[in-house]
Amino acid sequence: MQQIEALSDAELSEAVRSAELWREVQEGTTPLAEFLSLLRAFEWLAPIDAKRGKAKQTKAQRALIASWLTGIYGNPVAIAAGQAKVDEAATGADAFVELLGSAREVASDERFLHWQVAFPGVWKDWDGKDRPGGFDALIGNPPWDRMRLEQVEWFALRRPEIAQATRAADRRRMMRELEEEGDPLAADFRRAFDRVAAAMRTARGGKQYPLLSGGDINLYSLFVERALALVKPEGVIGLLTPSGIASDRNAARFFRSVATTGRLRVLYDFENRRTRFDTETQSASPFFPHVHASFKFCAFIAGRSAGETPASCGFFLQDVSELEDENRRFALTRTDFLYVNPNTGTAPVFLSRHDADLAMRVYRQTPVLINRASGEPVTAWPLRYETRFHMTNDSDRFRGRKQLEEDEGAWPVADNCFDSPTGAWLPLHEGKTVQAFDHRAASIVVNPHNLRRPAQPRPATAEQHRDPAWLPRPQYWVNAAENGLRQRDWQLAFKDVTAPTNIRSMIAAIIPTAAAGNTLPLLVPEDGWALEAPDAPLDGKPRVSFLLANLNSIMFDYLARQKIHGQHLNWYIVEQLPVIAQALALDTHFGPCTAAEVIQSAVLELTYTSHDLAPFARHVGHINDVGEALPPFPWNPERRQRLMAKLDAVFFHLYGITDRDDIRHIYSTFPILERREQATHGQYLTRNLCLAYLNALTAGQPDAEPDV
Numbered sequence: 001m002q003q004i005e006a007l008s009d010a011e012l013s014e015a016v017r018s019a020e021l022w023r024e025v026q027e028g029t030t031p032l033a034e035f036l037s038l039l040r041a042f043e044w045l046a047p048i049d050a051k052r053g054k055a056k057q058t059k060a061q062r063a064l065i066a067s068w069l070t071g072i073y074g075n076p077v078a079i080a081a082g083q084a085k086v087d088e089a090a091t092g093a094d095a096f097v098e099l100l101g102s103a104r105e106v107a108s109d110e111r112f113l114h115w116q117v118a119f120p121g122v123w124k125d126w127d128g129k130d131r132p133g134g135f136d137a138l139i140g141n142p143p144w145d146r147m148r149l150e151q152v153e154w155f156a157l158r159r160p161e162i163a164q165a166t167r168a169a170d171r172r173r174m175m176r177e178l179e180e181e182g183d184p185l186a187a188d189f190r191r192a193f194d195r196v197a198a199a200m201r202t203a204r205g206g207k208q209y210p211l212l213s214g215g216d217i218n219l220y221s222l223f224v225e226r227a228l229a230l231v232k233p234e235g236v237i238g239l240l241t242p243s244g245i246a247s248d249r250n251a252a253r254f255f256r257s258v259a260t261t262g263r264l265r266v267l268y269d270f271e272n273r274r275t276r277f278d279t280e281t282q283s284a285s286p287f288f289p290h291v292h293a294s295f296k297f298c299a300f301i302a303g304r305s306a307g308e309t310p311a312s313c314g315f316f317l318q319d320v321s322e323l324e325d326e327n328r329r330f331a332l333t334r335t336d337f338l339y340v341n342p343n344t345g346t347a348p349v350f351l352s353r354h355d356a357d358l359a360m361r362v363y364r365q366t367p368v369l370i371n372r373a374s375g376e377p378v379t380a381w382p383l384r385y386e387t388r389f390h391m392t393n394d395s396d397r398f399r400g401r402k403q404l405e406e407d408e409g410a411w412p413v414a415d416n417c418f419d420s421p422t423g424a425w426l427p428l429h430e431g432k433t434v435q436a437f438d439h440r441a442a443s444i445v446v447n448p449h450n451l452r453r454p455a456q457p458r459p460a461t462a463e464q465h466r467d468p469a470w471l472p473r474p475q476y477w478v479n480a481a482e483n484g485l486r487q488r489d490w491q492l493a494f495k496d497v498t499a500p501t502n503i504r505s506m507i508a509a510i511i512p513t514a515a516a517g518n519t520l521p522l523l524v525p526e527d528g529w530a531l532e533a534p535d536a537p538l539d540g541k542p543r544v545s546f547l548l549a550n551l552n553s554i555m556f557d558y559l560a561r562q563k564i565h566g567q568h569l570n571w572y573i574v575e576q577l578p579v580i581a582q583a584l585a586l587d588t589h590f591g592p593c594t595a596a597e598v599i600q601s602a603v604l605e606l607t608y609t610s611h612d613l614a615p616f617a618r619h620v621g622h623i624n625d626v627g628e629a630l631p632p633f634p635w636n637p638e639r640r641q642r643l644m645a646k647l648d649a650v651f652f653h654l655y656g657i658t659d660r661d662d663i664r665h666i667y668s669t670f671p672i673l674e675r676r677e678q679a680t681h682g683q684y685l686t687r688n689l690c691l692a693y694l695n696a697l698t699a700g701q702p703d704a705e706p707d708v
Contacts, residue, residue: 001025001121029117035080037112041103043205044110044198064096109195115230134230141240142223144297146216147203149196151175158185166446166454169396211257215250218242225254228304236265236303243269243296246347247565249572256345258302259337264311266301267347268323269565271316271501294501296565310334315349316500327352339363341563341576342373348562349500354665359562362655366578380579381542382526385571387518389428389478397483398428398476415512415612416471423481427474429511431495431519432457436504436552436644437606439511439613440465443473465635468610478515485514490616492544493520494551498569500561503672506569508551510544512612521571523547532600533621545603545620546585546596552644553651554690558666580654588654591700595650598702602643605633642705645689649697652690658698660691683708 004022009015042065046057057065068076073096078084086097115134116123122134151171155162159178165171178186203213203222208229212221220241227237245251246259246267258264272286273293286293296316310331314323322328330353340348340363350356371378389397404410410420418425432455435441442457450456455475464470478485494508496519516522530541550556556577563573588595600620608617614629622630652663667674667687677685685708692706 005121025120029120031077031081031083033114033117034082034107035077036114036117037107038080038100038103040112040202041106041110042099044106044202045099045102060095061099064092064099067092068096068100106195106198110199134232134235136232136235137237138227138231138235139238140223140227142220144242144291145219147196147200147219148216149193154189154192158188164449164454166400167395167398168392169398211254212251217250218244221245221251221254224300228302231304233305234303236301238266238299238301240297241300243298243565245300246298247349247563248346249344249570252344252346252572255347256337259311259347260334260345262306262308262334263303264301265303265307265309266299267311267313268299268317268329269296269313269315269347269349270298271296271318273318294499310336313347313350316351327354330356332356336360338373342368342371343576344572346563349565350562351669355562355669358657358662358666359559362559362578362657365656366580368576369579370575372575380581381547383523383542383547384526385574386522386524387516388483388514388522389517391430391517391519397478399425399478400476401473404477416474418477423479425477426480426485426513426515427471428476428478429493429513429516429520430455430475431497431517433472433474434493434495434507434509434511434520436507437509437548437603437640438609439509440470440472440610444475446475462635462637465609468632468635471610471612480515483515489514490613490619491516492523492548494523494569494574495519496521496568496570498564499567500564501672503670503676504557505564506551506557506560508548510548510607510613510616512615529619531619531621533623543582543596543600545600546582547579548607549599549603549647550579550651552647554648554666554670554686555651555655555657558669561669578655580651584654589700590650590653590697590702593702595654598650598697599647602647606640606643608632609635641686642689645686646693646697648686648690649693652694653697658694660694663687663691663694 004018004025007014007018007021009018042057042061046061067073067090068079070076072090073079073086073093074084079086079100086093086100088094088097119135152163155171162171162174165174175186175189178189200217203209203217209222209225212225220239221244224237224239224241224245227239231237246255246269270287271293272288272291272295287297288295291297310333312329313332314329317323317328328351330350332347336356337345337347339360348356348359350359367378367380369380369383399408399410404418404420404425408418408420408422408425410418410425413419413424416427429439430444432444433439433442440460442459444455445458446455460470460472480486490510490512491514492508493511493516494506498505498507511520514522525542525544528541529544530539532543532545556579559577560569560573563576582596585596585599586594590598604617604620604622607613608622608629609632611632613632617623617629617632618627624630652658657663657666664687667684667690673686674684677683688708689706692708693704696702696704696706
């Protein structure tokens with residue numbers, strides 16, 4: 001290797017000599033590489049320890065491997081390289097030969113790379129002294145693949161009827177039938193599944209990936225952590241990875257260790273949607289044609305050692321030329337990351353320098369929902385996050401309408417429920433059916449031929465919305481008795497599936513009953529919700545109307561978008577968003593009314609549009625003389641738009657954002673909403689209404705109705 005590195009390869013003769021020397025290096029190192037590969041393959045064959053959940057070789061395996069290493073079966077390196085046979089007369093030789101065959105199959109399939117063997121000149125000086133580091137730099141584009149075998153994709157071409165099963169429980173049953181029938185496809189699937197499982201447990205069980213091997217492992221994350229370990233102390237890495245390296249919960253410990261210690265040099269976040277216009281193809285093609293247009297990736301550059309220079313950042317870039325714009329590229333210090341995400345230290349997504357300045361102003365004066373930075377959580381609102389039913393793992397509890405009527409002997413009753421000999425069945429609410437302040441936004445229709453997304457929402461019509469008795473059709477129902485649910489109840493929920501490029505990203509609503517899938521998580525108060533009737537005591541409990549309005553405000557959505565990198569609004573994102581303290585709304589007055597009174601009135605009218613939310617109406621004091629809920633409010637889209645614009649104005653006041661140019665800028669970051677309203681109304685009506693209400697509230701006229 002020393003001779004190879006000394007040659008410049010400037011002339012053909014030197015290049016030929018380098019190739020000859022490299023073949024000699026490979027010949028000399030191959031036995032060692034084969035030996036190390038066999039050792040690693042034995043680790044992959046280790047079964048899972050049932051008590052600890054980790055891979056652990058059995059006593060018999062350890063004995064066979066020890067016999068091999070001590071030379072009982074012959075020269076261990078020669079056996080590994082296939083240059084010598086196992087001594088068949090030795091004790092346990094037959095068992096070792098069987099184990100050896102399995103290990104060689106794994107080593108052949110996985111093709112392990114041993115860095116020290118492949119690049120011997122990087123790790124030692126020629127006088128034999130250990131070097132302190134490794135490479136000067138590592139650059140690349142690692143694979144963006146999850147280390148998980150997807151059943152639907154695997155069976156789609158091999159056995160489509162299994163892939164098309166709408167419930168995971170049905171898919172598991174069909175797979176069991178394959179095994180019982182002795183179908184070779186079952187063995188193929190098991191082999192593929194075991195190989196992926198072995199790779200995952202090896203990544204988690206070793207010491208090479210302590211920070212990025214949790215949860216659903218993605219290959220790119222392992223490349224990132226290994227790259228930082230392979231460079232010198234003063235070395236750097238530059239990798240193209242999904243933007244999740246800076247935002248995902250599983251990557252939080254790693255990114256925090258980089259971003260908050262000064263090791264992050266560059267984070268340029270790109271959207272695959274569009275690049276510079278290509279004059280040859282006469283089109284604007286994405287960076288990666290075979291990757292979805294909304295997928296986000298980043299140029300991640302970091303050093304192994306800490307530095308004092310702030311990281312250069314840019315987000316939602318669509319062309320490299322945008323980095324020349326100083327408003328799109330800006331610096332973030334190590335403390336900036338902790339201000340915005342005190343629990344995880346993950347990266348925000350500021351579209352511009354203006355966004356960064358606005359957000360930092362809010363975070364410095366408004367607490368996040370739950371701050372865990374000091375170890376003991378500091379909670380702005382006493383809430384907990386719950387997911388009642390997992391759409392995959394709990395699918396055996398779900399019944400479609402046909403199953404209810406034919407298998408359970410059920411019949412429909414009020415409020416979209418069913419009764420049966422085994423008790424009541426409640427509709428399972430999903431994120432697809434909900435919009436802001438509206439639990440009746442859509443029914444669910446199923447297309448079994450759509451393998452990836454068979455269940456799709458069908459938006460409610462205006463006529464359906466105007467009927468207070470109409471309820472959307474769900475995909476499934478859940479047995480109330482078996483799952484401890486109450487038929488007459490309500491909960492605060494928000495949509496988990498989202499994107500920062502949607503018309504709105506944070507969407508919350510009150511839903512009837514407590515049956516909700518994991519795509520519609522619940523926010524549950526630790527000690528119950530406060531009654532909101534006019535004469536109800538102030539007992540310190542949270543007011544659901546106020547929190548619901550806060551979550552659906554354009555200001556909260558604007559802040560949420562700065563943290564959403566993927567397609568899910570995870571709880572770790574929500575709990576690090578700034579929320580207005582309830583006391584501030586009670587103490588802030590707009591003329592004769594408090595902010596809390598304005599909020600409660602608007603939320604009630606926006607939410608209570610159907611009979612099934614009568615329990616919610618009673619909770620907020622919308623009752624007659626005998627304690628019954630008054631009739632629901634009529635569905636009026638124009639009125640609803642005004643009420644939501646007024647709530648936006650209230651929360652701009654409470655967040656301390658009252659500069660009209662700042663508010664115009666915030667609304668400009670919702671381009672789909674702007675385009676839709678320009679086409680429908682000839683103006684950005686929501687923004688203009690909000691600005692008008694802002695002036696009316698400032699003037700102490702909360703009941704004013706601006707003519708916009």
